[in-house]
Amino acid sequence: MKVDTETSADGTAAGTRSTPMTMIQALRSAMDVMLERDPDVVVYGQDVGYFGGVFRCTEGLQAKYGKSRVFDAPISEGGIVGTAVGMGAYGLRAVVEIQFADYFYPASDQIVSEAARLRYRSAGDFTAPITIRMPCGGGIYGGQTHSQSPEALFTHVCGLRTVMPSNPYDAKGLLIAAIECDDPVIFLEPKRLYNGPFDGHHDKPVVPWSKHPLGLVPEGHYTVPLESAAVFRPGSELTVLTYGTMVFVSEAAARETGIDAEIIDLRSIWPLDLAMLVDSVKKTGRCVVVHEATRTSGFGAELTALVQEHCFYHLEAPVERVAGWDTPYPHAQEWDYFPGPARVAAAFKRAMEK
Amino acid sequence: MKVDTETSADGTAAGTRSTPMTMIQALRSAMDVMLERDPDVVVYGQDVGYFGGVFRCTEGLQAKYGKSRVFDAPISEGGIVGTAVGMGAYGLRAVVEIQFADYFYPASDQIVSEAARLRYRSAGDFTAPITIRMPCGGGIYGGQTHSQSPEALFTHVCGLRTVMPSNPYDAKGLLIAAIECDDPVIFLEPKRLYNGPFDGHHDKPVVPWSKHPLGLVPEGHYTVPLESAAVFRPGSELTVLTYGTMVFVSEAAARETGIDAEIIDLRSIWPLDLAMLVDSVKKTGRCVVVHEATRTSGFGAELTALVQEHCFYHLEAPVERVAGWDTPYPHAQEWDYFPGPARVAAAFKRAMEK
Amino acid sequence: MTQHEPLHLHVPEPTGRPGRHTDFSYLRLSPAGAVRRPPVDTLPVDTSDLAYELVRVLDDDGAAVGPWAMQPDRELLRKGLRAMMKTRVFDARMLIAQRQKKMSFYMQCLGEEAIAIAHALALDPGDMCFPTYRQQGLLLARDDVDMVEVICQLLSNQHDPLKGRQLPVMYSYKRAGFFSISGNLATQFIQAVGWGMASAIKGDTRIASGWIGDGATAEADFHTALTFAHVYRAPVILNVVNNQWAISTFQAIAGGEATTFAARGVGCGIASLRVDGNDFLAVYAASQWAAERARRNLGPTLIEWVTYRAGPHSTSDDPSKYRPADDWAHFPLGDPIARLRQHLIAIGAWSEGEHADTQKQLEAEVAAAQKEAERYGTLADGNMRSAAEMFEDVYKDMPEHLRRQRQQLGV
Amino acid sequence: MTQHEPLHLHVPEPTGRPGRHTDFSYLRLSPAGAVRRPPVDTLPVDTSDLAYELVRVLDDDGAAVGPWAMQPDRELLRKGLRAMMKTRVFDARMLIAQRQKKMSFYMQCLGEEAIAIAHALALDPGDMCFPTYRQQGLLLARDDVDMVEVICQLLSNQHDPLKGRQLPVMYSYKRAGFFSISGNLATQFIQAVGWGMASAIKGDTRIASGWIGDGATAEADFHTALTFAHVYRAPVILNVVNNQWAISTFQAIAGGEATTFAARGVGCGIASLRVDGNDFLAVYAASQWAAERARRNLGPTLIEWVTYRAGPHSTSDDPSKYRPADDWAHFPLGDPIARLRQHLIAIGAWSEGEHADTQKQLEAEVAAAQKEAERYGTLADGNMRSAAEMFEDVYKDMPEHLRRQRQQLGV
């Protein structure tokens, strides 16, 4: 079972009990574990203190660790990240929340010009070991400013690590790895997965995480290493490169088309586990890249470029991209925008036909 | 000759005299023409008023058009773009300067969440017909914060147009087209080309624009249409997709390798002239993508993805990417970073060998 | 080098929390009529005291007192009361519609009605407001905005003028001087300044009015707006609605502790007032004063409106988790509708009977509008604008790649 | 609706331009000794007057007068004078080296030496400064920073501690309490607040000192720093160096017209001072006052240092294009070195002879350091760090893709 094989090399999770958790609970547990283990960890952001966050990811942590370890911040994403960089220079590890990924833009100068560059420009004199959590993605009728998936922008910025879990187990293990990492990490949380795996069929009832094996999460400390992808579903006919919510959408498409797709969940978007991707595509000879973000210059472009660079002579058909349309995320037409199982299935078929 | 064929359909340039201009002069001339023709055009930014800009692109314009049409702004990129959006809502066309492209980040929320989205979210009730000029690129020992080429980030934002001229003729025609365009346009100016075409051989003397046919610029009004690429050098063996400074670097590589490369200057990076790209690659069967920006998730990734999507069955070899390394732009090692003719030539050879 | 105690982090807390009453003495109040009214051409630096005092007109008995009591005509006041009542009725019904899932989301302005409505009545036609999501009063105060159309936006239906693209309440009404609302906080504040600068550049006489909440003043665009408005003496009113809360965080987390939001204006060289936002007459008088300054090219005015967010932040919020449930009942500046009603009755321009009749009539009016709007669909019944429209308005002319994508969607 | 004149845009102008002398009466000055010195635990709102006055200690005769005259010990003053002279000598030599193309770029702090140097001497070991590119005095005031190494950074040579990656002057010296300088303006101001917050969170006693120029105060991070410093009462000194210019634009374009930068602090609830930055004793006294406030957990202090950028903005700038050539000669606050020298001579702690000797000795010292540094290479001779190092420090551990790229470069 996946959970066991993923336990980190240092084996710290071995022996701790596992409990069913939602992704929200898993993320909270990761912060809880790290606040407990490392006195240099602090957690803050808008509404994350007393209230525990608009998605409740930090609920109870202020009561447990006190107001100087877990606290509310002014509505200034730039200030939140800017202070985190300063705290990093001091020696703390700040874990900050941007309430919605759509709101990271006011912090972009601090993220790109500061956090990402500090180690380089000071030749290691100062570093910014910070973790920036942001709920991302659509599917909750959030309209164009509560639905974005900006991961591609971060992947163009050298010095950043960008991560997106697709399930509670990975969420906790990756968040702990991110907090322990000495590089700045952008930690994107697909909010449509907070409470259960979502396969894109919005008209069907949602299955909770408690019914899914990846909802079983060790209570203690463990990590899912950065730069490691996972084979979410082994297969032989086609490779799917994806992450976040689209892992489940791709699984639905495989189920519905009967195409034996090998679905690779990147988990770490950049830097990534290139070897696993390349091996899979060389094996299947066909590749579909799937993400929710808008298509043009999305991370799917980089994945497509990498695949054709590394697997050109193995490819039987062009790499297909399935992505959000190149429009803002509309409110009412959300399900026409969302790249659901039908669109993914159509791409599978195109890739198989050729 | 290229200049003639490029004259815009409305023919307004016909009959006006052409003069040798540097790119700086051509840009200034574009603003001059538009300030003269359209009372709703205003020009502002840091140091652009009395002084005329740190690169002198607006020299003399305040004296000519007065302080309420051409003026200095506080050092706040966010405020500069934010006021421009408000002016757009009123009915003006603001042409603003970000002193270096490296400094656009504080304006990113206003660019991405506001200028790019305003027409869409208001269903056309309000628009932001603004032009944001930014000098970009390296090669002047500017170090990591005076050398960046952030075009890829803009291309991932739907609603924006991103343009980068490679010569004075195009610079003027494209800038006029940008100012007249009702969409927000990011206008990137490769500062290494301001005074002359630069082929990447930094140790050789620079040739001024007055010695180059594309330095001959009509004095009056004309446009180079957006979304139109140009064949900078026709060829049959290999297609090069590039823009800005790298057009000349690619030309040098073609000269030095003797490979008959067809060099396409995108001019409009996004939305782009896909047909011209596809036709050329289908003809040559080989493609090299060249840009100065960092490689990962650079616009080269999107170009590579588009080429393999549209020309898969014509490709004889994988699309090669030549780009800046995935590091910040270092100061002392600038010429090891810059993707000069040798690196481009090596890619040409790799593409031809396979 | 002296020995020092260890430092510690100060994290501000509200005085009240669930189960513990708020001590509102943190709010510095001035008695009605006590604060001076300087001439409109006063120097910004000379408004320093006004940024800490509180301009009030209506006293506890509903009498209009002091230098800011300007006796606007009775018809205007009656219109204002009616618009406030209409807004409250509208909010209440839309909340129910949201609970019925006819719309995805709603935001009310309960307790803050006086601010937007009195302000709207103090502006001239052609002026442009850059509101937040809590200034529906700016629209509902006007006779030229069709309530049915407004509700169609909320329902994301066939007749939604924003083509289903925006969350409910994110209206855009250029012809009614109401700028397109952004989901990103604070961005409109600097845009308002830009609009005002444009008006000045063109030698126009129209002015801009920008809006922001206490919480959002921490964003960069608040500062940027103050800086640009000051530097270019832009004809703009900079409204800060301090309703004490930003979702779950108290105004001290936004920087309100031991200072005021108005004081930030003075520091930036902007004439600034702190005004009782629940006092219709004070809002009207202060708005007029600021508008006159702007229109006479005397530059921007920042006004902090002191009020209270009586309801939840939005339909996604549950304030009982972070503040006393009955907090509004203890808020010292009361209910703006009750206060104006008391005044109008006191001066003989209104009666209890008229109030009850108006209430009934407004309820019927809103219900009728809602009914009509629902004929064009609701979010629940999926009767909405076509998916093909999703690809429009990204650019003025649709580029080839969007045409291709629309085709791929098959619409 | 009254008829109004057309609006027009106000664009501030300096009083002087090339060929026209500056009228410095726009600068509000206070006589030396005239401004009160409140206790360090004063309330921020009670510093309002101090934000508009100008704290000065040295009078025209070089006497130290008034409540801020604290008589620091003579050795400290002599050290300060020597450090200012060293900084000026250093700047002058590096300018020449730049003209000789040994380095790509240089920025001097001519005329502003007192600020960084007196401030550095008022801090404790372990405190952390977040400087701009114009605070080389913070480094040159210290005995534990090797001048040869500093010059190696400027020359981008083999021994450049920043491995050739940064523009000259963008130093980083963690061990000397000097944060890595960013090319992006203002970013360090909020980082200083974060560092101070961290110190408070850990119960430390060290404080932070953030720096920004008048021009850069228009950036978001200035506002953000004030907001966070105020909200959390961070132990930080917020220094605004108002040297009247930001490249070609006068301080009024940054928002200095008819107000002060110090006044912005008061508005945000921060104790604020406006201080003569060319008066070494005033800088030292004000810095000590602010440091004591921070260390006693009384919160942040904003200090506007009034000074004049005597030289070009950088080696890429030509100020004769936008201001009178001899502007500095008329600046009413004089030359900080001349003023401290006059004071020390007046109190018998210095002499003209000692001055001349020191000058000579410093010139020799800097020349020797430069000579040694040049042995390790200059930008002109290309003797620099290897290209392979370009790929290091992007991440803590080099990811595979950078390894591949390094290999591709063949280094």
Ligand SMILES: Cc1ncc(C[n+]2csc(CCOP(=O)(O)OP(=O)(O)O)c2C)c(N)n1
């Ligand atoms: C840039 C950005 N950050 C965060 C949010 C999430 N958010 C929406 S409303 C809100 C609170 C705003 O409070 P305030 O400004 O006081 O306005 P009020 O709701 O009280 O009217 C927050 C944090 C957002 N919309 N935009």
Ligand SMILES: Cc1ncc(C[n+]2csc(CCOP(=O)(O)OP(=O)(O)O)c2C)c(N)n1
């Ligand atoms: C974000 C950003 N915008 C613009 C610049 C370009 N720039 C460098 S220094 C400078 C002027 C700064 O003036 P001021 O803050 O007064 O500092 P001073 O140079 O006077 O010390 C400008 C505009 C920059 N470095 N960063």
Ligand SMILES: [Mg+2]
């Ligand atoms: Mg509020």
Ligand SMILES: [Mg+2]
């Ligand atoms: Mg300055």
